[in-house]
Amino acid sequence: MRAGLFIAIGVAAASIAAAAPPSQLTEGERLATILGCRDCHGATLEGKAMLTDPKIAVFYSSNLTRALPRYTDKQLDHVLSTGERPDGTRLWYMDAAPYAVMSRADKRALFAWLRAQRPSGPEHPRIAMGPRFKAAVEAGRVKLESATLARDLANPPSDLGPATARGRYLARTVCAGCHASSLKGVEDAQPGDPPSLSVVAGYDRVAFATLMKTGLAPGDRKVGEMTKASQVRLHALKPAEVDALYDYLSRFPG
Numbered sequence: 001m002r003a004g005l006f007i008a009i010g011v012a013a014a015s016i017a018a019a020a021p022p023s024q025l026t027e028g029e030r031l032a033t034i035l036g037c038r039d040c041h042g043a044t045l046e047g048k049a050m051l052t053d054p055k056i057a058v059f060y061s062s063n064l065t066r067a068l069p070r071y072t073d074k075q076l077d078h079v080l081s082t083g084e085r086p087d088g089t090r091l092w093y094m095d096a097a098p099y100a101v102m103s104r105a106d107k108r109a110l111f112a113w114l115r116a117q118r119p120s121g122p123e124h125p126r127i128a129m130g131p132r133f134k135a136a137v138e139a140g141r142v143k144l145e146s147a148t149l150a151r152d153l154a155n156p157p158s159d160l161g162p163a164t165a166r167g168r169y170l171a172r173t174v175c176a177g178c179h180a181s182s183l184k185g186v187e188d189a190q191p192g193d194p195p196s197l198s199v200v201a202g203y204d205r206v207a208f209a210t211l212m213k214t215g216l217a218p219g220d221r222k223v224g225e226m227t228k229a230s231q232v233r234l235h236a237l238k239p240a241e242v243d244a245l246y247d248y249l250s251r252f253p254g
């Protein structure tokens with residue numbers, strides 16, 4: 001549609017990507033890093049195997065370089081913020097609540113960078129559920145994000161006023177995918193699961209910045225998936241963003 005319009009008015013297709021200023025593309029790439037798109041869909045967005053055990057499921061993240069040209073910006077926004085494709089199929093494993101609260105400016109930059117990636121790599125098949133996955137879905141242990149979205153959005157983390165609004169926004173978009181949209185951690189948390197972010201009250205500002213940058217908790221402790229999250233995602237937060245996160249989370253009541 002978009003490309004068709006540009007061609008109709010005589011603008012070469014290549015100039016569409018060029019229309020996004022370089023600073024917006026750099027910011028879009030950084031957002032795709034901190035929001036986890038590049039973690040789950042691969043650095044070049046070609047998608048990858050998430051599960052390959054037929055007893056559980058054979059499951060890939062989508063090849064975004066092939067999927068995105070099929071979506072208008074409005075449709076892409078809808079998929080991200082609802083977890084539902086235009087054809088009515090619903091996404092497994094991919095969050096929606098963090099992206100549903102993203103600002104228009106962040107979406108503009110993110111979409112510009114996503115669309116600037118050339119189509120490459122194979123399309124991946126959709127999920128093939130094995131018996132254990134089916135049983136977990138039937139027992140309600142595994143849920144579609146779209147099924148819990150309304151409840152999640154109706155129970156946002158505490159609003160502590162305008163001075164900490166930026167940190168709250170960052171926590172809701174960057175941390176919530178793992179620490180839950182309430183930021184209170186997963187229900188029935190077991191050791192190694194994401195805790196309530198009220199734990200940040202026990203950190204000083206320097207220790208918090210070190211965890212974001214290096215993945216090491218106080219005492220040079222490696223903390224499982226969190227260490228990986230900082231190494232592949234959170235290291236790209238800007239110092240001012242880390243400060244804003246600390247201002248909010250160190251006061252977050254849990």
Ligand code: HEC
Pocket residue numbers: 032035036037038039040041050060061062063064067076079080085090091092093094095099114126127177
């Ligand atoms: C926790 C892992 C994870 C993260 C983070 C993630 N995705 Fe996904 N995404 C997936 C998986 C897995 C699928 C395929 C789901 C399915 O087939 O049911 C998917 C599917 C999609 C689709 C649907 C494409 C299609 O097949 O039609 C889009 C669009 C998408 N992701 C965009 C994004 C963007 C943009 C980001 C970052 C803002 C992102 N994803 C972050 C795991 C993730």
Ligand code: HEC
Pocket residue numbers: 171174175176177178179191192193194195197199200211217218223224225226229233234245249
């Ligand atoms: C990819 C998932 C993921 C993301 C994204 C993520 N976390 Fe975590 N985080 C975890 C997990 C899992 C743990 C528990 C690790 C453990 O105890 O082994 C954790 C633990 C923590 C801890 C406690 C560390 C300790 O002292 O034991 C803090 C603090 C924390 N996260 C802050 C954040 C903040 C702030 C963000 C967003 C800027 C964030 N996390 C984003 C998965 C994540």
